[in-house]
Amino acid sequence: MKKSNFEQLIRQAILTLPEQGRKAMSNVAFTVEKEARHQKTKEIGIQVDETLLGLYEGVPKIKRGTNYFNVLPDKITIFQRPIEELAGGDEKKLKKLISEVVWHEVGHHLGFDEKEIRALETKKRKYDQ
Numbered sequence: 001m002k003k004s005n006f007e008q009l010i011r012q013a014i015l016t017l018p019e020q021g022r023k024a025m026s027n028v029a030f031t032v033e034k035e036a037r038h039q040k041t042k043e044i045g046i047q048v049d050e051t052l053l054g055l056y057e058g059v060p061k062i063k064r065g066t067n068y069f070n071v072l073p074d075k076i077t078i079f080q081r082p083i084e085e086l087a088g089g090d091e092k093k094l095k096k097l098i099s100e101v102v103w104h105e106v107g108h109h110l111g112f113d114e115k116e117i118r119a120l121e122t123k124k125r126k127y128d129q
Helices: 003-015 017-024 038-044 081-087 093-111 116-129
Strands: 030-032 054-057 074-079
Touching: 003 030, 003 081, 003 093, 017 093, 030 093, 054 093, 074 081, 074 093, 081 093, 093 116
Parallel strands: 030 074
Antiparallel strands: 054 074
């Protein structure tokens, strides 16, 4: 898939986030990379048998204090190749995966840690069924 088409799916996924979450996002940029660089996966502790689909880098909103100004945007990177591979050519599955990864990384931006996001994802899956 062309990168521009993949980026469009990310924009659509952002629009499907709950309004409260979209409004709470600030000073964050989304980027697309084909896949995570080996050095980055080593840096953050991704094991050989694990796949990195997205990555949040920045200062979570709940940790921003009065001295938080004049800083570069937080960065959410979505990794195209592993998401496409997991989707296996199924467009519906691709959109769902992108939506889940965007939701997950925005959760980090808003200040949720991995354990809290996983609990919210479990709750969300039950609600979506």
